[in-house]
Amino acid sequence: MPTISSFYGILIRMYFADHAPPHFHAVYGETEALIDIRTLEVIEGGLPRRAMAFVLEWASMHRSELQEDWDLCAARKSPHPISPLD
Template sequence: MPVISRFYGIIIRMYFLQSEHNPPHIHAIYGEDVAALEIQTGNIIEGYLPPKAKALVQEWMSIHRDELLNIWETQNFKSLEPLE
């Protein structure tokens, strides 16, 4: 699962087997906590993140939403800028 970005101890990854992993989403890992977040809404669809980490991931996703959807649709991996 390629790493898309890293910031504030959070690792963002994406699987590239779309047919088995809908709706479009990313995986965020923060320490022992792991969650899948839907790209369109930013909602957690599986797992758990502490509230502060969840808010940071959702902010990052709002900045990169179009790029994330493009990566999901084309399966062309690229790294995205971290949240600063």
């Protein structure tokens, strides 16, 4: 599973050929959340509130890049890195 971004101890990852809907995995310590790229809603899991706020802020700024990476992963191609949250 490629890591496409990392900030504040949070890893943003995508699986190759993962199931719909288009989503990414946010991992923080022992916690993980699957977040829908289109709606930014949590599909499964969860993160501590502050970490989730960082992830949602970052994802809202990079939604088109996330979709492009999703399409690459669906085609079993390596996704592009995405700038971290500053």
